[in-house]
Amino acid sequence: MNAMRAEAVKSSTSFTDPIEKHFYDIIHLIGEDPEREGLKETPKRIAKMYREIFSGLDEDPAEVLGKTFPAEGTNDIVIVQDIPFHSVCEHHFVPFFGKVHIGYIPNGRIVGLSKFARLVEILARRPQVQERITNQIVDTIEQVIEPVGVIAVIEAEHMCMSMRGIRKPGSKTRTIARRGIFDKDNDVQEQRFFRLLEKE
């Protein structure tokens, strides 16, 4: 790559968000013209998109689970299945995406169902690895509502394995995290969770 391209062409004062300036330079460094019509607004668009897709860094996942309701006699498993998500892999900054399944057994208090999807959104909107999101989901639920048990499964495709590197589109990664009664020693509850998922 031409070393001359490394010079910043535009003064940093022309950018409203510092992320814009960095993307302007990256476009220049890959050998493209950041001033051509199609790319002119791209640094601004990317800065706006980055603020959106990494907005979970400014949010506290525990807060969305703050409001609970009496369990209304429920002492069996509640499953929220097929919650779609998109996140960004922290190694390559390209998307990984798929579905999250969460099961928990309440301990006197239940959570509004939408709050699990909100929890997933906050954790996904950060640079992530799939294992960490899975663990953070069950840790947050465990810490805030102290259920009898909680389990989460994520199935996802990683663009860093599809569009680059090993280039294996379609391969899926499945991660599991469990706490309380679902923990490794309690196969009965875990197998039940997976049987219930398969029925759908």
Ligand SMILES: Nc1nc2c(ncn2[C@@H]2O[C@H](COP(=O)(O)OP(=O)(O)OP(=O)(O)O)[C@@H](O)[C@H]2O)c(=O)[nH]1
């Ligand atoms: N465990 C885990 N690995 C991930 C995740 N997302 C991406 N990776 C992997 O992170 C690894 C980074 O490996 P490196 O050897 O440091 O980087 P690389 O040379 O770009 O690796 P390749 O992808 O094999 O080309 C790769 O094996 C990716 O597949 C994730 O969510 N969890």
Ligand SMILES: [Zn+2]
């Ligand atoms: Zn990656």
